[in-house]
Amino acid sequence: MARKTHRSPEEAKKTILDAAESILVDVGPAGLRLSAVAKKAKMAHPNIIHHFGSREGLLQALSNRIGERATLRTTNAIDQALKAPPQERVAAVIKVLETPYQGDEGRAAVWLHLSGAKSAIRSNMEHIVALSHQFRQSFDPTASKDNTNRLVLLITLALVGEVISGDEIKEALGFGDSDESRAHFKQWLAEILLTLNDNQLKTSLSINKSSKTTTPTSSIPQES
Secondary structure, eight states: OOOOOOOOHHHHHHHHHHHHHHHHHHHOGGGOOHHHHHHHHTSOHHHHHHHHSSHHHHHHHHHHHHHHHHHHHHHHHHHHHHHSOGGGHHHHHHHHHHOSOOTTHHHHHHHHHHTTOOOSHHHHHHHHHHHHHHHHHHHOTTOOHHHHHHHHHHHHHHHHHHHHHHHHHHHHTTOOOSHHHHHHHHHHHHHHHHHOOTTTTOOTTOBOTTOSSBOOSSOOOOOO
């Protein structure tokens, strides 16, 4: 029987979320039952309903918490990169690449997303893009916001892909899954990101500023 304790609403929510996150990491979203969360949190099942409304509400709150933690760490790392002298920029960018998820948080975030929970991803990404653009402009004054968006998208997809099946993909491509191999890849990516400027990122899909349409460089054969 759950032991009654006197907690503030904030303390109770934190206890519940801590318990839910621990279970999620151990057994995945399918095993995240309210009864199991209540048992681990040492409180009555109705308390969880009171604070989160339903299992879906709990998953949503958990997704928000993990997303906010990742965003805070990432924006702090980018802010430090903005302050880094040129000779320390590679290390600073590596820190940005390593910092979003700690431990099993990345796996938990992916599981929550696949379960239908949505974090405040738009506002989180807008904040990350804004700081990333400041950082790019610190060494490339011509950097465009569109290209910053694309680079953040590319990096985010790479980090999510690493969480999902990074080790298997690296093995298939002939790379090891050791800490040294992971560090080597992140340094390689960091150096590339610091080398790229907007002129190098031009493609056949670059938008003509005088037109609202995209102009391809190749022509389409016409029927005779």
